[in-house]
Amino acid sequence: GAVVSQHPSWVICKSGTSVKIECRSLDFQATTMFWYRQFPKQSLMLMATSNEGSKATYEQGVEKDKFLINHASLTLSTLTVTSAHPEDSSFYICSARGTYYEQYFGPGTRLTVT
Amino acid sequence: AQKITQTQPGMFVQEKEAVTLDCTYDTSDQSYGLFWYKQPSSGEMIFLIYQGSYDEQNATEGRYSLNFQKARKSANLVISASQLGDSAMYFCAMREAYNTDKLIFGTGTRLQVFP
Numbered sequence A: 001g002a003v004v005s006q007h008p009s010w011v012i013c014k015s016g017t018s019v020k021i022e023c024r025s026l027d028f029q030a031t032t033m034f035w036y037r038q039f040p041k042q043s044l045m046l047m048a049t050s051n052e053g054s055k056a057t058y059e060q061g062v063e064k065d066k067f068l069i070n071h072a073s074l075t076l077s078t079l080t081v082t083s084a085h086p087e088d089s090s091f092y093i094c095s096a097r098g099t100y101y102e103q104y105f106g107p108g109t110r111l112t113v114t
Numbered sequence B: 001a002q003k004i005t006q007t008q009p010g011m012f013v014q015e016k017e018a019v020t021l022d023c024t025y026d027t028s029d030q031s032y033g034l035f036w037y038k039q040p041s042s043g044e045m046i047f048l049i050y051q052g053s054y055d056e057q058n059a060t061e062g063r064y065s066l067n068f069q070k071a072r073k074s075a076n077l078v079i080s081a082s083q084l085g086d087s088a089m090y091f092c093a094m095r096e097a098y099n100t101d102k103l104i105f106g107t108g109t110r111l112q113v114f115p
Helices: none
Strands: A004-007 A010-013 A018-023 A032-038 A044-051 A067-073 A076-081 A090-097 A103-105 A111-112 B004-006 B010-014 B017-019 B024-026 B033-038 B046-051 B066-071 B074-079 B088-095 B102-103 B109-114
Touching: A004 A090, A010 A018, A018 A090, A018 A111, A032 A067, A032 A076, A044 A067, A044 B102, A076 A090, A111 B074, B004 B088, B004 B102, B010 B017, B017 B109, B024 B074, B033 B066, B033 B074, B046 B066, B046 B074, B074 B088, B074 B109
Parallel strands: A010 A111, B010 B109
Antiparallel strands: A004 A018, A018 A076, A032 A044, A032 A090, A067 A076, A090 A103, A090 A111, B004 B024, B017 B074, B033 B046, B033 B088, B066 B074, B088 B102, B088 B109
């Protein structure tokens, strides 16, 4: 149980375009999902908390207009990187909250902006 | 503010031996949760074990156990009978504050298991 999928697993896009990443909880309902960013050999940096049916809560320093988050259902949250630039290249990981506040993570999406 | 500290950037252990990965935390909350995650080279974060601050016994999950010393604010992960597949990054995390969902992560420890 507690499986989270993420799609795509990797994506290459041109500078200035937008990219959408999907995060799905496959066998449980997730009222709360999270989006993280991870740079090579570093820890996870929380970008935002996504609650079903309401606006996401962004961490300080994260641009809301650049990283659009939509949690439209209890099993799906999406992150859209708008007008992507090379500095947005990173590993993006989503997670879904479990019963005891543990988080179940997706496999991650590696974004490369050229 | 809450903080997680992992002082070991890297650890080596021989196959079948036990290894302890250190984690200390700082919080003024009385109620909190501590977690350990494994991140193999594939990138996926795998939930290993959870310890609640009010749990009287140390958590165990198979070969993983959490050595919880509340007075010392430490939550070390013990892996018994290491296997080659245990080679990965290990992150300690804490639920930030009572009744919020956020986790804060330590900087991680890279464990390498050798034959």
